[in-house]
Amino acid sequence: MTERPRPPATTVLIADDDMLARRAISDYLSMVEDFNVVAAVTDGAKAVEFITNHGVEMALLDVNMPRMDGIEAASLIHAASPGTMIIMLTSFDDDDLLRRALASGAAGYLLKNLRAAQLIAALRAARQGLPAVSPEMLASLRTPAAPANAFPALTPRETEVLEQLWAGRSNAQIAAALFISQSAVKAHVSSLMTKFGTQSRLETIARAHDLGFSGPH
Template identity: 40%
Template structure:
């Protein structure tokens, strides 16, 4: 029996090791590479030619959604399954738009995860049912690309002047985008707007 070759990408070594151990118990699954950051994903895919890459969303260097798009461009035969702690509706939508074939949360039972890998490998789409419902209810992000960038820059509490310098915008423009984002997220201030947008996976 030919085994399905897997690549695991997760910045938490313990989680990566546990996933590897669990999946390796399956006779038809073989973990051929493990990496700890998003920037390592594509080089590992090109070196090991996995059938399925299991990617976390939040990783250093490059997040799992951006890495998904890069994997699909560099190695179209490699399917991507997002396995994440962060079951946010916006993440699901963005991951599928980037070319992921599946999206499951990390507390998925081992047998179900193995089954998800097999189904993705067979060309099917696998999505956590609760998340799929939440995603439909949450809808698309109401933020424009520029509003999203400004909120991302505001995440660390930077001042308007710092955000403006970082994004090469005028302070007035930054204030306008922040104001629009606060309105669209029904927040009372920019900190709350960041939390709402983050919670929905829009950032």
């Protein structure tokens, strides 16, 4: 019986000014075959430069770095390479930093206290479109910030999709639950992001909660 060829490994850039942290994260990802670290840099400016010139599928950014911090780098990377998934990987469990990172285009916010297996599982979940947030930070998403405007008008289907996102389900799981195609799910998610003025699924959930959404009833 012929084995199915494995999908190519996800290319990863690590940006962290701490040499030990860069080495540890790289070592963690080298333990598995579905991630391939192609660059490890010391600041946000170098991360932006590398991704603009070469492109990667996933960027792991520390928040506090010299020359350019991770949040500014995330915003520039998101603009230059929208297909790059940005994950903040940091020691700062700060609510404001979490929200600023999501607003800059980050798809996740993970703390460096994760073990190797936890980090790999979180990155795999993010790759499947699931929220990637350390458990310690989840409470931040349930603590509303001051709303800047009213909750947008949603169609019944968009409300159902938002409820599914809130439950942490992937596109495939949402499609199965609502008996629609995955392409339809993507279209509804895109519409939700437009209406909420957000740049990621996770930021959409946080923004909806800020405006009073509390999940399915």
